[in-house]
Amino acid sequence: MLNFKINEDRCIRCGKCITDCPPMCISIQEGDFPVIQDESKCLRCQHCLAICPTAAISIMDIDPDNSIELQYELPTAHSMETLIKGRRSVRKYKKKALEEKTIAKLLETSFHAPTGVNAQGVFFTATTTAEATEELRKEIYTKVGKLLSNSDFDENDMRFQYLQMAYGAYTKHDVDIILRGAPHILIASASKNVPLPKEDCIIALTTFDLLAQSMGVGTLWDGMLKWCVDDFFPELARKLGVPEDHQIGYTMIFGRPAVQYQRTVQRTPPSLNLVSKF
Numbered sequence: 156m157l158n159f160k161i162n163e164d165r166c167i168r169c170g171k172c173i174t175d176c177p178p179m180c181i182s183i184q185e186g187d188f189p190v191i192q193d194e195s196k197c198l199r200c201q202h203c204l205a206i207c208p209t210a211a212i213s214i215m216d217i218d219p220d221n222s223i224e225l226q227y228e229l230p231t232a233h234s235m236e237t238l239i240k241g242r243r244s245v246r247k248y249k250k251k252a253l254e255e256k257t258i259a260k261l262l263e264t265s266f267h268a269p270t271g272v273n274a275q276g277v278f279f280t281a282t283t284t285a286e287a288t289e290e291l292r293k294e295i296y297t298k299v300g301k302l303l304s305n306s307d308f309d310e311n312d313m314r315f316q317y318l319q320m321a322y323g324a325y326t327k328h329d330v331d332i333i334l335r336g337a338p339h340i341l342i343a344s345a346s347k348n349v350p351l352p353k354e355d356c357i358i359a360l361t362t363f364d365l366l367a368q369s370m371g372v373g374t375l376w377d378g379m380l381k382w383c384v385d386d387f388f389p390e391l392a393r394k395l396g397v398p399e400d401h402q403i404g405y406t407m408i409f410g411r412p413a414v415q416y417q418r419t420v421q422r423t424p425p426s427l428n429l430v431s432k433f
């Protein structure tokens with residue numbers, strides 16, 4: 156049940172909820188208030204609640220007065236540009252874990268990223284203590300050591316070369332190239348049954364990445380961790396609680412940075428194909 160409700164004292168019958176509804180399931184009869192005729196068509200995207208100029212719509216029992224007003228709160232284009240250009244891959248972290256409320260804020264907000272057909276199926280698995288991450292780190296390197304000594308492993312596989320380098324750094328110099336000494340890991344996964352599991356996960360992680368930067372939290376998209384928990388040791392994903400029927404979209408590490416960048420980098424100009432006539 157959607158419980159689509161109109162506050163008749165507030166509704167001005169402007170029709171914005173009707174024209175903005177993606178599956179066009181809201182309608183209005185002359186002199187009446189908007190209704191949803193066929194609830195099965197609704198994407199549960201809440202565009203009706205978001206667009207209503209008088210906060211007259213409640214759907215799924217959500218009170219529009221509890222939403223954040225958009226008029227005064229948006230960052231400027233310049234601050235967004237600085238955030239995007241100033242985000243860096245962080246490879247040195249403070250050992251101390253983040254406060255649980257910071258992790259919760261990051262995950263809860265990132266879950267608002269768009270998903271195909273509004274499936275909202277992204278599942279975040281994060282370590283919340285430095286101790287848990289340390290145990291995972293030890294287990295990863297133990298498993299990598301066994302994997303590398305397995306004669307079946309194809310030495311031309313790029314992953315083999317990287318893992319060999321990482322294993323040497325860890326065992327000989329106590330340098331952790333796979334998890335970069337970070338206090339937290341993050342895995343985004345989604346059920347293979349949602350329409351776009353991989354895309355949804357990547358978009359959620361991209362959102363996490365930018366929000367983290369704005370909160371003074373460093374991140375790294377971690378391909379080596381993905382090889383470990385997805386390609387080579389899926390039992391680690393199970394042990395962490397990633398459901399068996401999930402596709403892992405990607406993995407990250409995060410924590411307070413032990414480095415501070417002073418300026419943006421300057422990338423080469425983008426490759427563009429601008430079409431003005433077709």
Ligand SMILES: Cc1cc2nc3c(=O)[nH]c(=O)nc-3n(C[C@H](O)[C@H](O)[C@H](O)COP(=O)(O)O)c2cc1C
Pocket residue numbers: 242243244245246375376377378379380
């Ligand atoms: C999908 C993806 C996987 C990555 N995997 C790793 C990794 O395993 N280890 C690492 O040190 N950096 C990894 N990186 C970080 C890239 O090397 C980094 O984004 C790039 O050098 C540009 O630096 P910047 O992010 O600071 O702009 C990865 C980045 C992406 C987007």
